Amino acid sequence: MAEIRIENLRKEFGAFSAVEDSSFVVRDGEFLALLGPSGCGKTTTLRMIAGLELPTSGKIFLGGEDVTFNRARERDIAFVFQLFALYPHMNVRKNIGFPLLAQGVAKAEIRARVEETAKLLQIDHILDRSVSGLAGGDRQRVALGRAIVRRPKCFLMDEPLGTLDAEFRDLMVRELRELHNRIRATTVYVTHDQLEAMAMADKIAVMNHGIIEQFGTPQEIYNRPATMYVADFIGSPPMNFLRFTGGLQKGARSVIVDGVDISVPEIHLDLAESELALGVRPEDISFSDVSPLRGAVFGSEYHGTNQIVAVEMGKGLVKARVPADQNFRIGETVGLELNYDRLSLFDCKSGRAVP
Numbered sequence: 001m002a003e004i005r006i007e008n009l010r011k012e013f014g015a016f017s018a019v020e021d022s023s024f025v026v027r028d029g030e031f032l033a034l035l036g037p038s039g040c041g042k043t044t045t046l047r048m049i050a051g052l053e054l055p056t057s058g059k060i061f062l063g064g065e066d067v068t069f070n071r072a073r074e075r076d077i078a079f080v081f082q083l084f085a086l087y088p089h090m091n092v093r094k095n096i097g098f099p100l101l102a103q104g105v106a107k108a109e110i111r112a113r114v115e116e117t118a119k120l121l122q123i124d125h126i127l128d129r130s131v132s133g134l135a136g137g138d139r140q141r142v143a144l145g146r147a148i149v150r151r152p153k154c155f156l157m158d159e160p161l162g163t164l165d166a167e168f169r170d171l172m173v174r175e176l177r178e179l180h181n182r183i184r185a186t187t188v189y190v191t192h193d194q195l196e197a198m199a200m201a202d203k204i205a206v207m208n209h210g211i212i213e214q215f216g217t218p219q220e221i222y223n224r225p226a227t228m229y230v231a232d233f234i235g236s237p238p239m240n241f242l243r244f245t246g247g248l249q250k251g252a253r254s255v256i257v258d259g260v261d262i263s264v265p266e267i268h269l270d271l272a273e274s275e276l277a278l279g280v281r282p283e284d285i286s287f288s289d290v291s292p293l294r295g296a297v298f299g300s301e302y303h304g305t306n307q308i309v310a311v312e313m314g315k316g317l318v319k320a321r322v323p324a325d326q327n328f329r330i331g332e333t334v335g336l337e338l339n340y341d342r343l344s345l346f347d348c349k350s351g352r353a354v355p
């Protein structure tokens with residue numbers, strides 16, 4: 001069992017709190033993405049799990065064992081950094097086998113495990129090549145091979161694809177996920193890229209200023225964002241917020257935005273007069289001649305199979321993803337239909353979703 005559990009983990013650097021009271025569980029074999037903008041505490045969380053940083057308070061368990069005060073090398077974890085540094089004077093075989101050599105593993109076993117690892121990564125045909133002449137993808141695979149050859153309990157990866165260009169990144173995202181499907185090692189993966197997290201992870205922890213705003217599957221995070229921050233961070237373009245002021249009674253089934261009555265799924269609690277926002281994803285808005293929710297087309301962005309149309313409504317812009325062949329003119333007034341089943345409601349003051 002290589003479950004990772006963190007309980008009320010905190011890290012302060014002087015008066016600055018980098019990670020605040022984080023708790024989560026990564027189950028054995030699961031892939032967790034720690035997602036958030038630069039400086040939100042992802043790397044600090046990862047370094048605490050690795051044993052490279054001591055928490056100010058809280059606990060870390062690996063496979064049920066409290067390792068909070070264990071040294072990094074006692075944790076049986078592989079840490080993969082952003083930059084894959086290979087030994088340029090060694091061939092692929094020696095690079096992959098190096099961690100085993102350093103552990104004093106017998107030569108015959110090193111040979112067998114290096115070959116098994118290379119097969120898994122489909123680089124067994126280049127084992128005797130020098131790493132200095134390798135293309136980028138093969139270099140990354142060799143670096144991954146070096147990390148997995150030890151068969152660690154868990155992988156911790158800090159933006160391993162950060163420096164790659166977009167096309168190559170897509171390829172490596174697929175390869176990393178396939179590798180995970182084959183070896184099922186518990187993985188925590190740090191990224192600021194929501195698409196990368198959505199494509200690879202079983203679970204995502206969205207972080208903001210040292211706090212985990214939401215922990216859930218990619219589907220939960222996308223479809224049921226717990227906060228406006230999460231709704232805004234995930235999705236491209238992000239969720240629209242139609243703001244309005246009002247009080248709502250338990251059982252209410254509609255809200256009034258810009259003077260228009262909009263049907264919403266049943267509200268489950270009384271809300272005092274407050275600043276609220278209806279959240280709707282661009283793909284959940286369509287054009288409708290009969291809708292009373294109206295605005296003027298401000299601009300559009302063509303995406304081949306669809307287009308993103310910005311419509312001026314009230315004080316802001318609402319973005320709708322509509323079919324590429326939908327016709328309109330800039331400045332034309334259009335009606336917007338919202339997909340009732342997919343609406344979210346937020347309290348703007350707390351930023352939290354209203355149940």
Ligand code: ATP
Nearest residue numbers: 013016018036037038039040041042043044045192
């Ligand atoms: P990035 O993607 O930029 O690395 P991150 O989400 O991984 O961002 P962290 O590296 O965990 O963020 O840093 C969180 C905050 O803690 C940042 O404001 C950073 O400046 C601060 N911090 C990190 N390490 C230290 C340190 N050793 N001393 C003081 N402050 C630190």
